[in-house]
Amino acid sequence: xxxxxxxxxxxxxxxxxxxxxxxxxxxxxxxxxxxxxxxxxxxxxxxxxxxxxxxxxxxxxxxxxxxxxxxxxxxxxxxxxxxxxxxxxxxxxxxxxxxxxxxxxxxxxxxxxxxxxxxxxxxxxxxxxxxxxxxxxxxxxxxxxxxxxxxxxxxxxxxxxxxxxxxxxxxxxxxxxxxxxxxxxxxxxxxxxxxxxxxxxxxxxxxxxxxxxxxxxxxxxxxxxxxxxxxxxxxxxxxxxxxxxxxxxxxxxxxxxxxxxxxxxxxxxxxxxxxxxxxxxxxxxxxxxxxxxxxxxxxxxxxxxxxxxxxxxxxxxxxxxxxxxxxxxxxxxxxxxxxxxxxxxxxxxxxxxxxxxxxxx
Amino acid sequence: xxxxxxxxxxxxxxxxxxxxxxxxxxxxxxxxxxxxxxxxxxxxxxxxxxxxxxxxxxxxxxxxxxxxxxxxxxxxxxxxxxxxxxxxxxxxxxxxxxxxxxxxxxxxxxxxxxxxxxxxxxxxxxxxxxxxxxxxxxxxxxxxxxxxxxxxxxxxxxxxxxxxxxxxxxxxxxxxxxxxxxxxxxxxxxxxxxxxxxxxxxxxxxxxxxxxxxxxxxxxxxxxxxxxxxxxxxxxxxxxxxxxxxxxxxxxxxxxxxxxxxxxxxxxxxxxxxxxxxxxxxxxxxxxxxxxxxxxxxxxxxxxxxxxxxxxxxxxxxxxxxxxxxxxxxxxxxxxxxxxxxxxxxxxxxxxxxxxxxxxx
DNA sequence: ATGAAAGCGCTAACAC
DNA sequence: GTGTTAGCGCTTTCAT
Numbered sequence: 001x002x003x004x005x006x007x008x009x010x011x012x013x014x015x016x017x018x019x020x021x022x023x024x025x026x027x028x029x030x031x032x033x034x035x036x037x038x039x040x041x042x043x044x045x046x047x048x049x050x051x052x053x054x055x056x057x058x059x060x061x062x063x064x065x066x067x068x069x070x071x072x073x074x075x076x077x078x079x080x081x082x083x084x085x086x087x088x089x090x091x092x093x094x095x096x097x098x099x100x101x102x103x104x105x106x107x108x109x110x111x112x113x114x115x116x117x118x119x120x121x122x123x124x125x126x127x128x129x130x131x132x133x134x135x136x137x138x139x140x141x142x143x144x145x146x147x148x149x150x151x152x153x154x155x156x157x158x159x160x161x162x163x164x165x166x167x168x169x170x171x172x173x174x175x176x177x178x179x180x181x182x183x184x185x186x187x188x189x190x191x192x193x194x195x196x197x198x199x200x201x202x203x204x205x206x207x208x209x210x211x212x213x214x215x216x217x218x219x220x221x222x223x224x225x226x227x228x229x230x231x232x233x234x235x236x237x238x239x240x241x242x243x244x245x246x247x248x249x250x251x252x253x254x255x256x257x258x259x260x261x262x263x264x265x266x267x268x269x270x271x272x273x274x275x276x277x278x279x280x281x282x283x284x285x286x287x288x289x290x291x292x293x294x295x296x297x298x299x300x301x302x303x304x305x306x307x308x309x310x311x312x313x314x315x316x317x318x319x320x321x322x323x324x325x326x327x328x329x330x331x332x333x334x335x336x337x338x339x340x341x342x343x344x345x346x347x348x349x350x351x352x353x354x355x356x357x358x359x360x361x
Numbered sequence: 362x363x364x365x366x367x368x369x370x371x372x373x374x375x376x377x378x379x380x381x382x383x384x385x386x387x388x389x390x391x392x393x394x395x396x397x398x399x400x401x402x403x404x405x406x407x408x409x410x411x412x413x414x415x416x417x418x419x420x421x422x423x424x425x426x427x428x429x430x431x432x433x434x435x436x437x438x439x440x441x442x443x444x445x446x447x448x449x450x451x452x453x454x455x456x457x458x459x460x461x462x463x464x465x466x467x468x469x470x471x472x473x474x475x476x477x478x479x480x481x482x483x484x485x486x487x488x489x490x491x492x493x494x495x496x497x498x499x500x501x502x503x504x505x506x507x508x509x510x511x512x513x514x515x516x517x518x519x520x521x522x523x524x525x526x527x528x529x530x531x532x533x534x535x536x537x538x539x540x541x542x543x544x545x546x547x548x549x550x551x552x553x554x555x556x557x558x559x560x561x562x563x564x565x566x567x568x569x570x571x572x573x574x575x576x577x578x579x580x581x582x583x584x585x586x587x588x589x590x591x592x593x594x595x596x597x598x599x600x601x602x603x604x605x606x607x608x609x610x611x612x613x614x615x616x617x618x619x620x621x622x623x624x625x626x627x628x629x630x631x632x633x634x635x636x637x638x639x640x641x642x643x644x645x646x647x648x649x650x651x652x653x654x655x656x657x658x659x660x661x662x663x664x665x666x667x668x669x670x671x672x673x674x675x676x677x678x679x680x681x682x683x684x685x686x687x688x689x690x691x692x693x694x695x696x697x698x699x700x701x702x703x704x705x706x707x708x709x710x711x712x713x714x715x716x717x718x719x720x721x722x
Numbered sequence: 723a724t725g726a727a728a729g730c731g732c733t734a735a736c737a738c
Numbered sequence: 739g740t741g742t743t744a745g746c747g748c749t750t751t752c753a754t
Contacts, residue, residue, distance in 0.1 A: 020515070022747055033725045038749060048723060068493045069434040070747035073730050078430060088462070094455055101449075101474070110494065112471050115462075129471065132429045154381070238658070268659050275661060297599070298629050300636060300661035383731055394741045399733060409739060431731035434746050
């Protein structure tokens, strides 16, 4: 009968046959103690090299694999992180998730991804699940500015998206909406679209408020009364963009139309509506999106858009979070710039008024 | 000084101030034992209702939250599952993931999603990570038919995709490729496209083999030598579809062209190439896709495609997996049918040859 | 450099 | 119905 230093007899008998090998099994084979195995396998410094090799060999021989659960419970670190986004079906958020995912993998951590579907109750429930899973920290794009849930979240958090400014004490990564919106508006301006219609987000959402505030300011600065702008609200979905566009087309009558949508899905919906109405983009209708989702290349013409650094947001957020968890950095606010992508959905009214219709932008 | 039944003095002192409340803290407040708290909170039946309420109240009063790590370690069930797909950036797989995600959430479980990027080594590494995380089971679409990794995976697995037939002993959920391909080919046939060019997947991949085998058989049955078909290989990406289409266009010369792509991303790439070549879809080029990704509605014309039940695959796979883990069902092979979606990317050669060019399909 | 002992927070037998 | 007693598999002092 085999016996081990630490009452191995009983343990060994008990395990024989059914369960996965544990650190104790490895210890038995290598002829060392539990702690030595732990040290060898965790790459500690204070251990004899020969002993380490012996242990590693023993571990391999029985296909031992560390139990993360036990390790996490004891060490107080799970090596898991959480990500809560409003809508994982939206390619933009999927891209953010991918950025975070990749960075996490790179750090040998895993990521639990949840979609709140713009529902505060679901968000709260996901936050609770993350807490119970004892993740080491979370990246979240809060649906509402409800300080409560996040404040008592009780673990490292990095904010993404529009809520950053409401939580000055939390780290955050976001895109420069103001710069992006202005860039888009300037671009439209340069093509002769002085008063684009706007397809905005849902009234209550903070992202919508921020977007519209910049639009508002921009037009004030350009001696245009923002109140004269045609603004139709959407829900960030294709369908809602389509609906909004139909409303705009009805109100605008027969003239040339230009719309700036608050996200690409709605912009693409607007393009669908344009086609349905028997109109041509960009000849009759110019469309500018916001996000930079991959699907923008598929439409005809391709969707011109203000691209947010989705991947980068996820990436940097994860980076920031792990820095915070490891105590490297405590607090930082990162703002990544947007980028203009021109693919053909905008007519150049300046050139076209000179006699030649051109589709740039 | 407060004392508890189970040597609470020391424990309590130790915890005071720093850590999250545990079951012992709750027990102290409610004036019951650890186990009673556990029973109350886990909804066991053998417990007095008043006691339960007392415990629940005590738990709430200090914001107690179950530690999943400890629970999992002790009970041997983590309530976590794994999902390994080849490419999470492909909307098709993203959709599968969402199906699984939703179903998992519905069962109060969480899902760890990994992308193997068609790389067997990464796949193996992900499987190891899942094992170490002690997930209760995994859904995987194996990159290769390498029996080894999966066979020794050592926990419940549900296969998705083409590998199902190679592992007859494992549960699986897949789409009916044969039925889908035949449906697509029949559809093309009915529109007068008797010998479509094919944009296939990469030569080595099993999915490619299965797809081509059906194509092959179909044409044999229809008295056409499969060898006369024009087949160009792609990598399931937009770019590769675009490249393949350019090659096809070059070889086909000026006549009407019809292509059947093995996935939507490549089909959409083909449409891009068509536009680049100055040709019109469907007037000059007819395109049929395979997958049914959402982006297919954005192109102009919309992409006609054979839609696989992506969401359903994820959903059913998760269902099957949890059944298996809970010991309800041990083994099952599910095959979900594909569906034809017609959006306009296919010309009707039959009607057009009667004098009127029509774009159906 | 290594071993022994003490838990991490919880659940599962087993008593009563 | 409730309390007691053992651990789940690991890390972490503390000795040696």
